Amino acid sequence: MTIIGLAKGLRDSAFGIYLVKTETQVNGAxxxxxxxxxxxxxxxxxxxxxxxxxxxxxxxxxxxxxxxxxxxxxxxxxxxxxxxxxxxxxxxxxxxxxxxxxxxxxxxxxxxxxxxxxxxxxxxxxxxxxxxxxxxxxxxxxxxxxxRSDEIMLVQLKAVLRAMANAIEARAGEYTLRHVEAVNAYSQALGLELEWDQDDLESLEFGAILHDVGKIGVPEKVLSKTGPLNEDEWAEMRMHTIYGAHMIEGNPYLDSALPVVRHHHERWDGGGYPDQLAGEDIPIGARLLAIADTFHAMTSDRPYRAALSAQEAFEEILSQSEQQFDPAMVEAFERCWHRGDIAKIHKSVQSIAVDDSMITTA
Ligand SMILES: [Fe+2]
The missing domain is CATH 3.40.50.2300 (Response regulator)
Known part of the structure; x- marks a missing residue:
């Protein structure tokens, strides 16, 4: 496969990540x-x-x-x-x-x-x-x-998509430093805890890399605003789930990440977006990623508030069981927490973010 472009006609159907598929699957190649x-x-x-x-x-x-x-x-x-x-x-x-x-x-x-x-x-x-x-x-x-060729292509594809996702995240300012990597690390810990197979973990990784890629369609003044968003700005921000889904739909390598990209802001109680899905109608990968995404957002400094401690964010996740989050996912997160997995990832994400900000400000 070869990546040939990311088109940017954001308000029409022409935008998307385009890959040329060269029959690389082992079977049927x-x-x-x-x-x-x-x-x-x-x-x-x-x-x-x-x-x-x-x-x-x-x-x-x-x-x-x-x-x-x-x-x-x-x-x-x-x-x-x-x-x-x-x-x-x-x-x-x-x-x-x-x-x-x-x-x-x-x-x-x-x-x-x-x-x-x-x-x-x-x-x-x-x-x-x-x-x-x-x-x-x-x-x-x-x-x-x-x-071997498939494995190499997959590694290259992930690296390019990760670089692209980080570049898009960077438009929103420092909060998003290493957001993609952090969300992926928390998600993989949860997926392993739930004994997901290799294919599902791979789809989850693509979902973690691409979950906010639709932010490329959100105006920078909204993404980087330091104060609370007004209603119109929230409407713009919510569109990132739909833009992201359009960007990858029909793409043979990224299709499996589409449910995560579109639905990672749905809520278990049906009060999320973009489709107000509830309970198990929300795709399972999106229910999982919602916890990883929220945990990292809460433990990161924002322009208008300091980061919560990992402990505070953990308690907040627990308190949102059956409201924002799938209770079974919250239980899995709790098990990872008590085993020390979450603290370990949190620590390494914090140290990388500090290194990055030193590089940025040097
Ligand atoms: Fe998002």
Whole structure:
């Protein structure tokens, strides 16, 4: 996947975080096989298609480059010796393309001398398989490369989104120092306490990173106002949940965070926004994040009031059980508190925020 932009037409449907999806999922990924031996090409294609991959083929480097103008394969598997453009030249050409640098590239070749392997690895090729190759070896190599590629993309995506979210938060002034990181840390502690699985924790992380991203649509004079907001300003502020949801909807990687982004200001008693959902109608991730978000907001200095102590904020969360918050979430938070998890995160968030303000004011 590649991030190509954050459009800023905020009052219309054109704004959003746009990602180009290059089929990086391990299952069902599109692969390009480049091989001049017809029997070998058919054999590779059959093995890979038989295991759920979508396969396109080319018989030399030149044809492969033509195919790359039409599609974004998740992986390229190429022979080296081919008529016309060989595998080495193809590899170099692919790496020079704007979207070619990140595509895993595997050589599958009969040329298996030490020098050949060394030359291929020196070029930076991701893997090198020598023929004859079993279907098991082939599948293992392809899956390992796709898996690794997905992991790297995910780390990069999170880093870019986090930087973007922090930049948006920074418009609201110093209170938001490390807000995204803090909310994520508290949320993950709660998710682990509730024994959420890896996929749900991942969605929660995207929710924590993006929960306030819609603030990009809220005027800066409202975000950074030091006094209490008037009714019109509150109306503007409440829109951040809707802007944020619009920004990520329809995005294959971020869709799972949408319920958190839209509903993190709903209240258990139905008095929240934007949709006045109540009780278990509020998506579970949003019920969880609401506690993490509120706890960090209360324990942070605001322009018009000093931070509450962690103890005071904890008591405030307890007092809002069944009003603002899901009682089951409050109980989970209480268990994390008594185990010392919350205090530990609070301490590390405070020390990072102090470091940041020293850097900012230096
Ligand atoms: Fe928010």
């Amino acid at each position: 599109t692969l390009l096989i480049v091989e001049d031996d017809p029997a070998m090409l058919v054999a590779f294609r059959d093995i890979l298609e038989g295991n759920g991959f979508v396969v396109s083929t080319a018989t030399n480097g030149t044809d492969a480059l033509v195919a790359l103008q039409e599609e974004n394969p998740a992986l390229i598997m190429s022979d080296i010796s081919m008529p016309g453009m060989d595998g080495i030249e193809l590899y170099k050409a692919v790496r020079q393309r704007p979207n070619g640098a990140a595509i895993p590239f595997i050589f599958v070749t009969a040329r298996g001398t030490r020098e050949d392997i060394f030359a291929a690895k020196a070029l930076g090729v991701d893997d090198y398989i020598t023929k004859p190759v079993t279907s098991r070896e082939l599948l293992a190599a392809v899956r390992a490369r796709l898996q």
